Amino acid sequence: MAHFNADPLVAQNRVTIFTCRFQRAYTQSNTMNKSTESHNQAWWEKPNRVLLVNLREGDEPKINAQALVDDMKNYDASAFCISGGGIVAFYQTQIPDHRLSNGLMGRDLLAEIIPLAHASGLKVLARIDPSCAPMALAEKNPEWFSRDEKGQFREVSEHYVTCPNAQYYHRRIVDIAIEMIQRYNADGIWNNQGKFAAWDTDTCFCKTCKDLFKFDTGLDLPLKEDWQSKPWRVYNQWRYEKIAVWVKTMHTAIHQAKADAVFIAATQLCESLETIQPGGWDIDYWVEHQDVLTFECQRRNTAPWWPGIQAKYLSSIAKGKPKWMTVSYFYPWWRLYAAPEEENRPWIAQQFANGVSSWLHINGASSEIFDRRGYAPMQEVFQRLGRWQDYFDQATSCSQVAIVYSRFSQDNYGQDKPYARYVDAVRGYYMALQEAHIPFDVLSDKFLHHETLKKYQVVVLPNTACLTQSALDALIDFTNQGGTLVATFESGMYDEMGEKRSRGGLADIFKVKKTKILTQLKSSYGHIQEPKHPIFLGIENTDLIPNDGSMVDIELTTPTPSPLTLIPPVTAHSGATISIPEYSGNFTPTTKPLFISQQYGLGQGLWFSNQMDMLFYHYGFPDLGKMLANAVAMGLGERRDLEVIASNFVDVTSMIQGQRRLVHLINLPVGKSLNTGWRHPGGNLIAQTNIVVRIKLAANQTLKEVRLASSESLLQVRHHQAWHEVVIPQLDDHEIVIFEFVKT
Ligand SMILES: [Zn+2]
Numbered sequence: 001m002a003h004f005n006a007d008p009l010v011a012q013n014r015v016t017i018f019t020c021r022f023q024r025a026y027t028q029s030n031t032m033n034k035s036t037e038s039h040n041q042a043w044w045e046k047p048n049r050v051l052l053v054n055l056r057e058g059d060e061p062k063i064n065a066q067a068l069v070d071d072m073k074n075y076d077a078s079a080f081c082i083s084g085g086g087i088v089a090f091y092q093t094q095i096p097d098h099r100l101s102n103g104l105m106g107r108d109l110l111a112e113i114i115p116l117a118h119a120s121g122l123k124v125l126a127r128i129d130p131s132c133a134p135m136a137l138a139e140k141n142p143e144w145f146s147r148d149e150k151g152q153f154r155e156v157s158e159h160y161v162t163c164p165n166a167q168y169y170h171r172r173i174v175d176i177a178i179e180m181i182q183r184y185n186a187d188g189i190w191n192n193q194g195k196f197a198a199w200d201t202d203t204c205f206c207k208t209c210k211d212l213f214k215f216d217t218g219l220d221l222p223l224k225e226d227w228q229s230k231p232w233r234v235y236n237q238w239r240y241e242k243i244a245v246w247v248k249t250m251h252t253a254i255h256q257a258k259a260d261a262v263f264i265a266a267t268q269l270c271e272s273l274e275t276i277q278p279g280g281w282d283i284d285y286w287v288e289h290q291d292v293l294t295f296e297c298q299r300r301n302t303a304p305w306w307p308g309i310q311a312k313y314l315s316s317i318a319k320g321k322p323k324w325m326t327v328s329y330f331y332p333w334w335r336l337y338a339a340p341e342e343e344n345r346p347w348i349a350q351q352f353a354n355g356v357s358s359w360l361h362i363n364g365a366s367s368e369i370f371d372r373r374g375y376a377p378m379q380e381v382f383q384r385l386g387r388w389q390d391y392f393d394q395a396t397s398c399s400q401v402a403i404v405y406s407r408f409s410q411d412n413y414g415q416d417k418p419y420a421r422y423v424d425a426v427r428g429y430y431m432a433l434q435e436a437h438i439p440f441d442v443l444s445d446k447f448l449h450h451e452t453l454k455k456y457q458v459v460v461l462p463n464t465a466c467l468t469q470s471a472l473d474a475l476i477d478f479t480n481q482g483g484t485l486v487a488t489f490e491s492g493m494y495d496e497m498g499e500k501r502s503r504g505g506l507a508d509i510f511k512v513k514k515t516k517i518l519t520q521l522k523s524s525y526g527h528i529q530e531p532k533h534p535i536f537l538g539i540e541n542t543d544l545i546p547n548d549g550s551m552v553d554i555e556l557t558t559p560t561p562s563p564l565t566l567i568p569p570v571t572a573h574s575g576a577t578i579s580i581p582e583y584s585g586n587f588t589p590t591t592k593p594l595f596i597s598q599q600y601g602l603g604q605g606l607w608f609s610n611q612m613d614m615l616f617y618h619y620g621f622p623d624l625g626k627m628l629a630n631a632v633a634m635g636l637g638e639r640r641d642l643e644v645i646a647s648n649f650v651d652v653t654s655m656i657q658g659q660r661r662l663v664h665l666i667n668l669p670v671g672k673s674l675n676t677g678w679r680h681p682g683g684n685l686i687a688q689t690n691i692v693v694r695i696k697l698a699a700n701q702t703l704k705e706v707r708l709a710s711s712e713s714l715l716q717v718r719h720h721q722a723w724h725e726v727v728i729p730q731l732d733d734h735e736i737v738i739f740e741f742v743k744t
Pocket of ligand 1: 165204
C-alpha cells in the first residue's frame with residue numbers, strides 16, 4: 001500500500017529511485033519552455049488553482065485578511081472565492097434592505113481582503129446566493145418569492161425561498177453583483193444555488209411562473225410531477241430554459257459593468273439529479289453566457305470517476321473556453337470531516353488529466369471543531385499542479401472514442417427512475433472503457449453534428465434512447481462516412497421529448513425490419529455462437545455469459561446469424577432463487593441476437609440489443625465489460641493509437657499539446673465492499689509498477705524523447721512495428737508520460 005508523505009521532496013525522491021536507471025541530466029529550463037504562448041490569455045483562461053472559502057454568518061471575527069491571503073499561497077493558488085452577498089452581505093452594502101451579516105461588527109471583508117489579494121497577485125471572486133432572502137422583504141416585495149400550490153411562501157431557516165423568474169433574481173441580485181465588482185474591484189462572481197426549488201422545496205406556483213409558463217407554452221403549470229404527461233415534460237424543459245435566461249442576464253450585466261470580470265454559475269452532471277433536475281440546471285444552455293464552464297464535484301456517494309465524466313463533458317462542450325471544477329475534501333453530510341487523502345488525490349487528478357482546473361472547497365475551516373488532516377496533502381497536490389501547469393495549458397483531448405451523454409434521455413426516458421433506466425448504462429460503458437484503458441471523450445446529445453463527430457473513430461450510445469432528429473442525422477452521417485457507431489438497448493427509439501418513434505432512429509444502420517421489447521430476463525444467458533469473433537477477445541473457454549433485464553427483440557430485413565444469442569430465463573419454478581438449467585427442462589437456445597454488427601456506407605454499426613452496459617455496472621461481471629470494450633476496439637482496429645497495460649483501476653487520458661502527447665495515468669483508489677447501499681470509501685491507493693504505455697505516431701510526428709512529469713526523468717523507448725513503447729516503473733497517484741516530438 002502506498003503511503004503519501006506531505007513533503008513533496010520526499011514524494012518526488014521516491015519516484016526517482018525507480019527511474020534513475022534511465023535518468024540523465026535534465027535541467028529545469030526544459031520544463032520552463034512553454035509549449036504554448038499565453039501572453040494574450042486572460043487570467044481565467046490560464047491554468048488556475050482556485051480555493052473556495054465559504055463563510056457562515058458569525059465567522060467574520062475569525063477572518064484575518066492577511067493570514068487568509070498568505071494561506072492561499074500554501075496552495076499555490078491563483079485565485080480564491082470569498083462569500084459576498086445575496087442572503088446576507090459580508091461587506092458594507094449600499095443596497096437598501098440587503099441585510100448585513102451579524103458577525104460583521106462594522107467590518108467590510110471585501111474592502112479588507114480584495115486589495116491585499118491583488119497586491120499578492122491573487123484574483124478574487126465574490127460569492128452570491130440568490131436562493132432565499134429575509135422574510136421581512138416579503139412585505140414590500142411579495143412577488144420576489146416562491147409559492148407553494150396554496151400560494152404560501154416557502155420558509156427555510158427563517159428566510160423565504162425566492163423565485164428565479166422574479167425580479168429578485170433579475171434585478172436585485174444583478175445590483176448586488178455589480179456593487180461588488182465596481183465598488184470593490186472583485187474579479188468576478190461565483191453563483192451558488194441559482195435555481196428552482198432551492199433547498200429541496202417543490203415546484204414554484206407564484207404568479208410570475210404561472211403566467212410565464214402559460215405565455216411560453218400555452219399550457220397550465222402542472223400541479224405534480226407526472227412523467228407520463230407531456231405537460232410535465234414540457235415544464236421540466238422550461239425550467240432549464242428559464243435558468244439559462246437568468247444566467248444570460250447576469251453574464252451580460254456583469255460584463256457591461258466590468259469587461260474583464262467573470263460570471264460563474266456551477267452545476268453538475270449525472271449525479272445528484274434530485275437537485276439538478278428540479279433546479280433547472282443544464283450547462284449546455286449556458287455555454288454562450290459563461291466565461292469559464294464550471295461543474296461542482298463535491299458529493300462522494302458516486303462512482304469514483306465522477307470528476308472524470310464531468311471533466312470530459314465540460315471539455316467537449318466548452319468550445320475553447322476554460323473549464324473549472326470544484327473539489328471538496330469532505331463528505332457533504334459530514335462536511336467538517338475529511339475524506340481520505342487516498343480518495344482525494346485521484347479525485348483532483350481526474351480533473352487536471354482532462355484539462356479542467358480544480359477549485360478546492362475548504363468549506364467549514366472556520367469552524368471550532370474541524371478535521372484538519374486534509375490540508376497538508378491537498379497543499380502538496382496543488383503545489384504539484386502548479387509545477388505541472390505547463391502540461392495543462394492548452395492541452396486538449398486526442399481521444400479517438402466518444403460516449404454520448406443525453407440529458408433528454410436522462411429525463412424523458414429515465415423519467416422517475418433516471419439512474420436505473422438511463423444513467424447506469426452510461427456508468428457501465430464508462431467503467432468498461434476505463435478498465436480497458438481506452439481513452440474517450442463524453443459528448444452532449446445537444447451538440448452532435450458533423451464537425452463534432454468527425455474527429456472520432458468510434459461513437460458510443462449507452463441506451464441513448466432520446467435523440468433529436470438532427471443528432472440522429474449526424475450519427476448516421478458519421479457512420480456512413482466510415483465511423484463505428486456502438487449502441488445499446490433502446491438507443492434512438494424516442495424523440496428528445498420522450499415520444500416513441502414509429503421506426504427506430506437507427507433502423508437504417510442496423511437494417512431492422514421490426515422490434516419488440518422483451519422484459520424480465522433474470523437468469524437468462526447469452527449463448528456464444530462464434531467463439532473466435534473479436535467481440536469475445538479475452539473471453540475463452542466458456543459457452544455462456546450471464547444476462548438479465550430487458551432486450552430489444554430484433555427482426556432484421558435480412559436474417560443474419562448473430563455471434564451471441566439469447567437463452568431465455570431458466571427458472572426451475574416460480575419464485576425459485578436458484579435454478580439448475582440442466583434439470584429445469586426449459587434451457588432452450590434461441591436465434592434472438594444479443595449483438596449484431598452491420599456495415600453501413602463506409603462504416604459499421606454494432607448493437608448490443610440487451611442492457612449490457614447497465615448489467616456490467618450492476619453486476620460487474622468482467623466478461624460484460626470486456627465485450628463493451630471489444631466493440632470499441634473493433635471500431636478502432638489498426639488505427640488505435642494508444643495501449644496501456646496496467647491493472648483495471650488505472651485510469652488513462654490522452655492529450656495533445658503542441659509538439660507533445662501527454663498520457664495521464666491515474667491510480668483510482670480501491671474501495672471496501674460495504675453492504676450499505678451508499679458508497680465504497682476509496683481508502684487504498686496501491687502503487688502500480690511496470691505499467692506499459694505504447695503509442696503510434698501520426699504521419700507528421702517524430703519522437704524526440706519520453707519522460708515522466710513527476711521526476712522529469714527520461715524513459716527508454718522500445719520500438720516494435722508501429723508502436724513506441726515505454727515502461728513506467730511506478731505509479732503512485734498521478735503521473736504524466738510526456739512524449740515529446742521533434743518540432744517541425
Ligand atoms: Zn415562481
